[in-house]
Amino acid sequence: xxxxxxxxxxxxxxxxxxxxxxxxxxxxxxxxxxxxxxxxxxxxxxxxxxxxxxxxxxxxxxxxxxxxxxxxxxxxxxxxxxxxxxxxxxxxxxxxxxxxxxxxxxxxxxxxxxxxxxxxxxxxxxxxxxxxxxxxxxxxxxxxxxxxxxxxxxxxxxxxxxxxxxxxxxxxxxxxxxxxxxxxxxxxxxxxxxxxxxxxxxxxxxxxxxxxxxxxxxxxxxxxxxxxxxxxxxxxxxxxxxxxxxxxxxxxxxxxxxxxxxxxxxxxxxxxxxxxxxxxxxxxxxxxxxxxxxxxxxxxxxxxxxxxxxxxxxxxxxxxxxxxxxxxxxxxxxxxxxxxxxxxxxxxxxxxxxxxxxxxxxxxxxxxxxxxxxxxxxxxxxxxxxxxxxxxxxxxxxxxxxxxxxxxxxxxxxxxxxxxxxxxxxxxxxxxxxxxxxxxxxxxxxxxxxxx
Amino acid sequence: xxxxxxxxxxxxxxxxxxxxxxxxxxxxxxxxxxxxxxxxxxxxxxxxxxxxxxxxxxxxxxxxxxxxxxxxxxxxxxxxxxxxxxxxxxxxxxxxxxxxxxxxxxxxxxxxxxxxxxxxxxxxxxxxxxxxxxxxxxxxxxxxxxxxxxxxxxxxxxxxxxxxxxxxxxxxxxxxxxxxxxxxxxxxxxxxxxxxxxxxxxxxxxxxxxxxxxxxxxxxxxxxxxxxxxxxxxxxxxxxxxxxxxxxxxxxxxxxxxxxxxxxxxxxxxxxxxxxxxxxxxxxxxxxxxxxxxxxxxxxxxxxxxxxxxxxxxxxxxxxxxxxxxxxxxxxxxxxxxxxxxxxxxxxxxxxxxxxxxxxxxxxxxxxxxxxxxxxxxxxxxxxxxxxxxxxxxxxxxxxxxxxxxxxxxxxxxxxxxxxxxxxxxxxxxxxxxxxxxxxxxxxxxxxxxxx
Numbered sequence: 001x002x003x004x005x006x007x008x009x010x011x012x013x014x015x016x017x018x019x020x021x022x023x024x025x026x027x028x029x030x031x032x033x034x035x036x037x038x039x040x041x042x043x044x045x046x047x048x049x050x051x052x053x054x055x056x057x058x059x060x061x062x063x064x065x066x067x068x069x070x071x072x073x074x075x076x077x078x079x080x081x082x083x084x085x086x087x088x089x090x091x092x093x094x095x096x097x098x099x100x101x102x103x104x105x106x107x108x109x110x111x112x113x114x115x116x117x118x119x120x121x122x123x124x125x126x127x128x129x130x131x132x133x134x135x136x137x138x139x140x141x142x143x144x145x146x147x148x149x150x151x152x153x154x155x156x157x158x159x160x161x162x163x164x165x166x167x168x169x170x171x172x173x174x175x176x177x178x179x180x181x182x183x184x185x186x187x188x189x190x191x192x193x194x195x196x197x198x199x200x201x202x203x204x205x206x207x208x209x210x211x212x213x214x215x216x217x218x219x220x221x222x223x224x225x226x227x228x229x230x231x232x233x234x235x236x237x238x239x240x241x242x243x244x245x246x247x248x249x250x251x252x253x254x255x256x257x258x259x260x261x262x263x264x265x266x267x268x269x270x271x272x273x274x275x276x277x278x279x280x281x282x283x284x285x286x287x288x289x290x291x292x293x294x295x296x297x298x299x300x301x302x303x304x305x306x307x308x309x310x311x312x313x314x315x316x317x318x319x320x321x322x323x324x325x326x327x328x329x330x331x332x333x334x335x336x337x338x339x340x341x342x343x344x345x346x347x348x349x350x351x352x353x354x355x356x357x358x359x360x361x362x363x364x365x366x367x368x369x370x371x372x373x374x375x376x377x378x379x380x381x382x383x384x385x386x387x388x389x390x391x392x393x394x395x396x397x398x399x400x401x402x403x404x405x406x407x408x409x410x411x412x413x414x415x416x417x418x419x420x421x422x423x424x425x426x427x428x429x430x431x432x433x434x435x436x437x438x439x440x441x442x443x444x445x446x447x448x449x450x451x452x
Numbered sequence: 453x454x455x456x457x458x459x460x461x462x463x464x465x466x467x468x469x470x471x472x473x474x475x476x477x478x479x480x481x482x483x484x485x486x487x488x489x490x491x492x493x494x495x496x497x498x499x500x501x502x503x504x505x506x507x508x509x510x511x512x513x514x515x516x517x518x519x520x521x522x523x524x525x526x527x528x529x530x531x532x533x534x535x536x537x538x539x540x541x542x543x544x545x546x547x548x549x550x551x552x553x554x555x556x557x558x559x560x561x562x563x564x565x566x567x568x569x570x571x572x573x574x575x576x577x578x579x580x581x582x583x584x585x586x587x588x589x590x591x592x593x594x595x596x597x598x599x600x601x602x603x604x605x606x607x608x609x610x611x612x613x614x615x616x617x618x619x620x621x622x623x624x625x626x627x628x629x630x631x632x633x634x635x636x637x638x639x640x641x642x643x644x645x646x647x648x649x650x651x652x653x654x655x656x657x658x659x660x661x662x663x664x665x666x667x668x669x670x671x672x673x674x675x676x677x678x679x680x681x682x683x684x685x686x687x688x689x690x691x692x693x694x695x696x697x698x699x700x701x702x703x704x705x706x707x708x709x710x711x712x713x714x715x716x717x718x719x720x721x722x723x724x725x726x727x728x729x730x731x732x733x734x735x736x737x738x739x740x741x742x743x744x745x746x747x748x749x750x751x752x753x754x755x756x757x758x759x760x761x762x763x764x765x766x767x768x769x770x771x772x773x774x775x776x777x778x779x780x781x782x783x784x785x786x787x788x789x790x791x792x793x794x795x796x797x798x799x800x801x802x803x804x805x806x807x808x809x810x811x812x813x814x815x816x817x818x819x820x821x822x823x824x825x826x827x828x829x830x831x832x833x834x835x836x837x838x839x840x841x842x843x844x845x846x847x848x849x850x851x852x853x854x855x856x857x858x859x860x861x862x863x864x865x866x867x868x869x870x871x872x873x874x875x876x877x878x879x880x881x882x883x884x885x886x887x888x889x890x891x892x893x894x895x896x897x898x899x900x901x902x903x904x
Contacts, residue, residue, distance in 0.1 A: 051537050084789075085503050086831055089876060090839060094847045095883070098876025099835035106873040107860075138831045140789055142860045145867050219885050226892035227852075227873050337536075337592055379538055379590045383551035387542060399550075400679075408559075408594045415597050416868065421558040421679050424541060424550025431547070433671050440678035 026065070029276040033061035036269035036276075037339065043266040045302030046375060053336050053375065060339050063411045067115055067122065068277045070153030078147055079172030082140035086133070100136040102176065106227055110145045113410035116186060117155035117285050118252035119292040120270070121341065122410035125152060125161070126183040128233075130224050131169060132176040132212060139173050147172070148180075155279055155286070158184040158251065162208035170210040177211030179224055181233060187341055187406075189253045190299055190332050190373070204251045205238045254292035262294040270294065296341075299373050300334040323435060324358055325349040327444055331368045335407050336375035344403035344419070346385060349439040350393045351428065359392060378403055378422050386424035396427035398439055478517070481728040485513035488721035488728070489791065495718040497754030498827060505788050505827065512791050515863045519567055519574065520729045522605030530599055531624035534592035538585070552588040554628065556675055562597045565862035568638060569607035569737050570704035571744040572722070573793065574862035577604060577613070578635040580685075582676050583621060584628040584664060591625050599624070600632075607731055607738070610636040610703065614660035622662040629663030631676055633685060639793055639858075641705045642751055642784050642825070656703045657690045706744035714746040722746065748793075751825050752786040775887060776810055777801040779896055783820045787859050788827035796855035796871070798837060801891040802845045803880065811844060830855055830874050838876035848879035850891055 034057035041048050041056065048054070088101025097103055112125040129144040151164045162180045169178045188200025212220050216238070225235050270290035274281040281287075329346040346368050350359075371384045378401055386399040401422050409416055429436050486509035493500050493508065500506070540553025549555055564577040581596045603616045614632045621630045640652025664672050668690070677687045722742035726733040733739075781798040798820050802811075823836045830853055838851040853874050861868055881888050 055533075081507075084829070086829065087835070089835055089878065094842065094879055096838075096842075096847075096849075096876070096878030097882060098838050098851075098878070099831050103831055103835060104873075104875045105831060106875075108871055108873065109869045110867050111869055133831070138829065141830070141857060141872055142864055145860065145870060146864075222885060222889055223875060223892060226889055227895075229893065377536070377538065377590065378593070379551050379555055379557060379585070383539070383541055383555060386548075386550050390548075395548075397548075405593060408597065413594050413597045413601065414866075415562050417561045417563055418597060419560055420593055421556075421560065423556045423558075423675060424548070426541065426548030426550070430549060433674060437674055437678055440675060441681065443679075 029278075030061045030065065032276040033064060033273050034058060036272040037061065039265050039269035040297065040339070041375075043263050043269075044297070044300060044375065052377065056337060056339065059337055063338050063340065063407065064273065064277060066153075066411045067113075068154055070150045071278045073150040073153075075147055075150050075168045076172050078150065079139060079143050079169075082143045083137050083173065084140065085136055086138045088133075088136055097132075100133045100138050102132055102134070104130060104132055104223055105138065105141070106130040106224060107141060107144045108228060110148055111416045112149060112152040113414070114152040114154070114156040114161060116252050117157050118250075118289060119254040119296060120155070120273075120289060121187060121293075121296060122406050123184055123186045124409075125158075125185075127152075127165075128181040128224075128228055129165065129169070130179040130181075130213075131173060133173075134176045135174070143172075144169070155274070155277070155289075157285065158182055158204055158206045159208070162206045166208040166210050175211065177209065177213040177220070179210075179213040179221065180208045181224070181228065181238070182206050183233065184251075186251065186253060187343065189257050189296060200253060202251055202253050205233065207238050252292070254295050257292075257295045259291065259295075262291060262298065266294055266297075267291060297334070297339075299332070300375055302374065323349055323351045323439060325439060325442060326359075326361060326364050327442070329361075329365055329368050331372040331381075331401075331403075333372040333374070333376045333378075333381060333403075335405060336377060338407040338411070339375075340406040340410065342376075342378065342403045342405040342407070344401065347400040347402070347439075347443050348385070348389060349398040349429070350389060351396050351435075359389065364389075378405075378420060382422040382424045386426055390426045394427075396429055398423070398425045398429040398436060400440070400443065402443075481730075482513045482517065484728040485516060485725050486510060488724040489513065491717050491721035492749065492791070493827075495715050495721075496749070496752060496827065504829065508789060508791065511789055515790050515792065515859065516725060516729060518605075518863045519565075520606055522602045523730045525602040525605075527599055527602050527620045528624050530602065531591060531595050531621075534595045535589050535625065536592065537588055538590045540585075540588055549584075552585045552590050554584055554586070556582060556584055557590065557593070558582040558676060558679055559593060559596045560680060562600055563868045564601060564604040565866070566604040566606070566608040566613060568704050569609050570702075570741060571706040571748060572607070572725075572741060573639060573745075573748060574858050575639070576637040577610075579604075579617075580633040580676075580680055581617065581621070582631040582633075582665075583625060585625075586628045587626070589625075595624075596621070607726070607729070607741075609737065610634055610656050610658045611660070614658045618660040618662050627663065629661065629665040629672070631662075631665040631673065632660045633676070633680060633690070634658050635685065636703075638703065638705060639795065641709050641748060652705060654703055654705050657685065659690050704744070706747050709747045711743065711747075714743060714750065718746055718749075719743060749786070749791075751784070752827055754826065775801055775803045775891060777891060777894060778813060778816050779894070781813075781817055781820050783824040783833075783853075783855075785824040785826070785828045785830075785833060785855075787857060788829060790859035790863070791827075792858040792862065794828075794830065794855045794857040794859070796853065799852040799854070799891075799895050800837070800841060801850040801881070802841060803848050803887075811841070816841075830857075830872060834874040834876045838878055842878045846879075848881060850875070850877045850881040850888060852892065852895060854895075 037057035037060045038048050041053060046053060086100030089096050089098040108128045110127040112127050113122050114125060116123050127148050129148060147168055148165050151161055162182050166178045166180045184204045186202040188202065207216060209216060267290045270293050271281050274286055274289060279286060326348045329348065331346055332341065332343045335342050348364055367385055367388050371381050382399050382401045386397050390397045402419060404419050408418055425436065489509035489512045490500050493505060498505060538552030541548050541550040560580045562579040564579050565574050566577060568575050579600050581600060599620055600617050603613055614634050618630050618632045636656045638654040659668060661668060719742045722745050723733045726738055726741060731738060778800045781800065783798055784793065784795045787794050800816055819837055819840050823833050834851050834853045838849050842849045854871060856871050860870055877888065
C-alpha cells in the first residue's frame with residue numbers, strides 16, 4: 001500500500017514536472033512572440049509605448065496561442081469514451097439502413113475560424129460533417145464539431161483541413177465512411193484600386209471523403225448534397241484535389257499582390273511567430289508566409305501613403321437644408337489591440353444650412369481609406385472621418401461605422417454574428433433628432449459584411 | 453530581498469491552498485449533482501447502468517457547471533485593464549460628440565445562452581449592448597460580450613439579466629450611460645394538444661438603461677433603435693419593468709402547464725442540483741423551479757403514455773409506385789447523454805409497389821411523439837420511426853430527422869447555427885437513388901427551428 005502511494009505520488013510529481021516544463025516552454029514561446037510583435041510595431045512606425053498598443057504584444061501572443069490551440073489537442077482523446085452502442089435497423093425480412101448500421105448522420109453549419117497558412121490571417125469556415133455508422137455504434141454528436149475545431153485551430157489550407165478532419169474521424173470512429181464539406185471565405189487584400197467595394201472575398205468549396213465516400217463521384221454522396229443543396233452548395237463547384245502536392249493552392253489573395261522587398265527585421269519577426277507556435281517555418285507552404293503576411297500588414301503603416309487631394313471633388317451647389325448622404329463606403333482597418341483585421345462600411349451624412357459643399361464619392365472613399373489604413377480602433381476611426389468631413393462642409397456631419405471585428409470572432413469570445421456600430425455627430429445633427437433618425441433609418445440593412 | 457521571496461512564496465502557497473479548497477468544494481458539488489441525476493433517471497424509469505446513460509450523471513454535472521460558470525467569474529476583473537484613452541471630438545468651435553467623449557458604441561447580435569431560473573432549461577438570447585463613453589476613454593470591444601456572457605451563464609430571468617449586464621458595465625466603464633436590449637427565446641413546453649407544430653416558442657424583448665439611458669422614453673434611445681430596427685426590434689414591443697418586484701415574470705412556458713404531484717425524491721434531486729451550483733434554492737424565484745423542471749422532464753418517461761391507436765387512420769387506396777410524403781412533422785425529445793432538449797422536424801416518405809396504405813397525418817404525428825417523448829439519441833429516433841412506419845406500409849420507407857441539439861449549442865462546443873440531419877431508409881428507397889433524391893430534394897428549407 002505504502003509503495004503504491006509512493007508510486008502514485010511519484011507519477012504525480014512526474015506529471016507536475018512535465019506540466020511545468022511545457023508551461024515554461026510555452027512561456028518562452030509567448031515572450032518570443034511578444035518581442036517579434038514589438039519589432040512589427042516598430043516597423044510600422046508606431047510608438048510601442050503608446051497607451052493603446054503598449055500591451056498589444058501581450059494580446060497578440062495570447063490571441064495566436066488561442067487561435068492555434070489545436071496543436072496542443074489530442075484529437076483521438078476527444079472521440080475516445082464517446083462511442084455509444086446503437087442498434088441498426090432490424091433487417092431480418094427487409095433491406096435498408098438506419099441507426100448504428102448505415103444510417104447517415106450529418107451535422108451541418110458548424111461555424112469555424114482558422115488561420116491561413118499562406119498569410120496568417122484568419123479565414124471563416126462553414127463546416128458540414130457526415131458519417132455512416134457501422135458495427136452498431138455511433139459517436140456523441142458534439143464530438144464532430146470538436147474534432148473539426150481542433151484542426152481548424154492551426155495554420156491551415158482548406159483542402160488539408162478537410163482531409164485532416166476526415167482522416168481523424170475515420171480513425172476514431174471506424175465507420176463505413178466520413179464525408180467533409182467546407183465552405184471557406186478569405187478576406188480580400190486591398191488592391192491598388194481602392195474602390196473595389198470589398199468584392200474580392202475569396203470563396204472556396206472543398207470536400208474530403210473516406211471509406212464509402214472515397215470517390216467523390218459516387219452515388220453515396222448524393223444524399224449529402226441533397227441535404228445541403230439549399231445552402232448554396234453545388235457538387236460541381238467543389239474543388240477536387242487528389243494529391244497532396246496540389247494542396248498548397250493559391251486560393252489566398254496574398255498571391256495576387258505584387259512582391260516587394262520588406263524590412264528583414266519584420267520578416268524575421270513573423271518567422272519567429274510561426275516557429276513559436278510550434279510550426280516548422282521551413283515547411284514548403286510556410287516559407288513565404290512572412291512576406292505574404294507583410295503584404296497585408298504594411299498597408300497599415302503609421303504614415304499612410306494615401307494622398308487625400310482634398311479639393312479635387314468638392315462641388316458647390318447645395319440646396320438649403322438638404323442632407324447629402326453616402327451609404328456603404330467600404331473600409332479595411334487593423335485593430336491596434338490585436339493586430340487583426342476589422343472591416344465593414346462607413347455611412348456619411350452632412351448638411352449646411354448656409355448652402356452646402358457636396359463631396360464626390362471618390363474623395364469620401366479616400367478619406368475613409370486614409371484613416372482606415374492605420375492601426376486603429378473603431379471609435380477613433382469614426383471620429384477622425386467626421387472631423388475631416390466637418391472641416392470641408394462646415395460642421396454638420398454624422399458618421400456611422402459598421403464593422404466586423406476579427407478579434408471578437410476568430411478568437412477569445414468567438415461571437416460569430418456580432419458586429420459593432422459607432423457614431424460621431426457634429427453640429428445640427430447632435431441636436432436635431434429628426435434629421436439624425438432620418439439618416440440612421442436610411443442606412444441599408446446589410447446581413448453580411450463578407451461580400452458574398 | 454530574501455524576505456520578499458519568502459513573502460512571495462507564502463502567498464503562492466496560500467493561493468494554492470485556497471485553489472485546492474475550491475477544487476475540493478467543486479468536486480463535492482459535482483458528485484452531489486451526479487447522485488441527483490441518478491435519482492432523476494431512476495424516477496424516469498431508466499436503467500442507470502444502460503451503456504448510453506451510464507455516464508449521463510457525469511455529463512449532466514459537467515454541463516451544468518459549464519452552463520453556470522458565470523457564478524465563478526469576477527466581472528469587474530474582465531473590464532479592468534481594458535480601458536483605453538481615446539480623444540473626443542475637437543469641440544473648440546463646434547458642438548458634437550464622437551470617440552472617447554459621447555460617441556455611441558453599439559455591439560449588436562451577440563449570441564448568448566442562459567438557463568431559465570423558472571424551469572432550468574436553456575434559453576437563447578440575441579444581445580445588443582450600447583454605451584456612450586466619457587472622460588476620454590473607451591473599453592476594449594470584446595469586453596462587452598464577455599461581461600454579458602458572464603451574467604448569461606447563470607440561472608436567469610431576461611429582465612434581471614439585462615439589469616445585471618447594464619449595472620456591471622456602468623460600474624466598470626463609468627460612461628455617460630449603458631443601454632442593453634435582449635431578444636430572448638424560450639422553447640415551448642409540449643401541450644396536451646401535440647399538434648401544436650412548435651408554435652409555442654416564447655419571445656420576449658427587454659431592455660435596461662443606466663445614466664443617460666435611464667429613462668427608456670428618452671430621445672437618447674432613438675439612435676439605438678434606429679440601428680437595430682431592421683433586426684425586427686420595435687421600441688413599443690419592449691417589456692418595460694421598473695421595479696425589481698416585477699422581475700419574477702411568468703414568461704417561462706412552464707407556468708402554463710398544470711401542476712401535478714411529482715415524486716418527492718425527484719423534486720429533492722432538482723433542489724440539490726440548484727444548491728450545488730451555488731444558488732440559494734430558497735430564493736423566491738427558485739422555490740418552485742424543481743416542480744417546473746419536472747413538468748418538462750416527466751414528458752420523457754421510459755414508458756410513454758402516448759397511445760398509438762395504429763389502425764385509426766390508415767387508408768387503402770394507394771396508386772402503384774406513388775411516393776407519399778409528409779414533411780415537417782414537429783418533434784420534441786430529450787438527449788439521453790446530457791438531459792437537454794433536442795427538437796426539430798421529421799420528414800417521412802413511403803411507397804409500396806403493390807399498392808400502398810396511406811397513413812393519416814395524425815397517426816404519423818403520434819408515432820413521432822411516441823418515440824420523441826423518451827430519453828433519446830437522434831439516430832435511434834430516426835430508426836424507430838422508420839421501422840414502425842415500415843410495419844404499416846410494407847417496407848419501403850425513408851425517414852429524415854432534422855434537429856437542433858441544445859447540448860451542442862448551449863454548452864461545451866457552443867456552435868449556435870449547427871443542426872443535425874439523420875436518415876434511415878428501408879426497401880426500395882435504399883436501392884433506388886432517384887426516388888431517394890426526389891424525396892430529399894423535396895424537403896422544404898427551414899432556416900430556423902425556433903418557430904419564429
